[in-house]
Amino acid sequence: MRAIVQDEYGPPHVLSLGEVPIPAPGAGDVLVRVRAAGVDYGVWHVMTGLPLIGRLGFGLRRPRSRVPGMDVAGVVESVGAGVTAFRPGDEVYGAATGAYAQFALARPGKLARKPANLSFAEAAAVPVSGVTALKAVGKVAAGEKVLVIGAGGGVGSFATQLAAAGGAHVTAVCSTAKDGLVRSLGAQAVIDYTREPLTGTYDLIIDIAGRRPPALLRGLLSERGRLVLVGGEGGGRWFGGLGRLPAARLGGLFARRRVETPISLTRTADLDALRDLIEAGAVRPAVGRTYPLAEAATAVGDLVARNAPGKLVITID
Numbered sequence: 001m002r003a004i005v006q007d008e009y010g011p012p013h014v015l016s017l018g019e020v021p022i023p024a025p026g027a028g029d030v031l032v033r034v035r036a037a038g039v040d041y042g043v044w045h046v047m048t049g050l051p052l053i054g055r056l057g058f059g060l061r062r063p064r065s066r067v068p069g070m071d072v073a074g075v076v077e078s079v080g081a082g083v084t085a086f087r088p089g090d091e092v093y094g095a096a097t098g099a100y101a102q103f104a105l106a107r108p109g110k111l112a113r114k115p116a117n118l119s120f121a122e123a124a125a126v127p128v129s130g131v132t133a134l135k136a137v138g139k140v141a142a143g144e145k146v147l148v149i150g151a152g153g154g155v156g157s158f159a160t161q162l163a164a165a166g167g168a169h170v171t172a173v174c175s176t177a178k179d180g181l182v183r184s185l186g187a188q189a190v191i192d193y194t195r196e197p198l199t200g201t202y203d204l205i206i207d208i209a210g211r212r213p214p215a216l217l218r219g220l221l222s223e224r225g226r227l228v229l230v231g232g233e234g235g236g237r238w239f240g241g242l243g244r245l246p247a248a249r250l251g252g253l254f255a256r257r258r259v260e261t262p263i264s265l266t267r268t269a270d271l272d273a274l275r276d277l278i279e280a281g282a283v284r285p286a287v288g289r290t291y292p293l294a295e296a297a298t299a300v301g302d303l304v305a306r307n308a309p310g311k312l313v314i315t316i317d
Helices: 041-048 052-058 120-124 127-137 154-165 176-184 214-218 241-253 268-279 293-305
Strands: 002-005 016-019 030-039 071-079 091-095 103-106 111-113 145-149 169-174 189-192 202-207 221-229 258-260 287-292 311-315
Touching (some): 002 293, 016 293, 030 127, 030 293, 041 293, 071 103, 071 127, 091 103, 091 268, 111 268, 120 287, 120 311, 127 154, 127 202, 127 268, 154 169, 154 176, 154 202, 154 311, 169 176, 214 221, 287 293
Parallel strands (some): 145 202, 169 189, 202 221, 221 258, 287 311
Antiparallel strands (some): 002 016, 030 071, 030 103, 030 311, 071 091, 091 111
């Protein structure tokens, strides 16, 4: 089958189109014929091997998995022994191993029925970013003030919609080029970080961009507000954006303002919840651009350069 392969760490050019065997589903596996796959920073981390601490999981000298990609939408091709939740022909979306290929393996607990009102490309934009946003937003009350930093990206576009759907007043932080997108997703105010500083007081701050000191963000919280730190691509080579998380948690131990650093794993229950919201019209994926499989390296490069708003998606014939 055709797949994107990677045999070393490095910039996008280490990703190339090649031929690999179709994976065989073992007991408890689902083989998905991939129709589309999402592009997220997890792919960039595995591609570059950064931060270096991540290589404990990715592989010390080279990636353990030759084929990158996690977000997936497609059709069940076959199932392994013991799988009863899905059968061949089912349209699914979720998280898989090696999604940048014509076929990929997934566990049933990481898949769900694809939203009926989405194309495969749209559905592939949802799993990782949508679940991350779902955990970050949590429960918001009508009238609460929410600040979403990085609102024009994959996670941010979902967080903006989820907070707005909960009745919150959402202020989006993004670049000038993404102003129209975030307003269309429900943001009632926009701070253009290229032109103005962060101001205001908020009940919830979701920082997806990951480059601002937590102490600065805590200063923008209401008395019992909460700060949610999602990932982070800044910092040094060893720990990257993860370096600010321990200090942020310690700083929140002795304050009423809570600091949260959620770990989001793609699970069927969360995918079901997102599908219900999508089919009800409360949330929609914001697909900024699609790429053929052969242009996966370009897609990852555009993600890092922030050349397109919303979520980037790779489509597979």
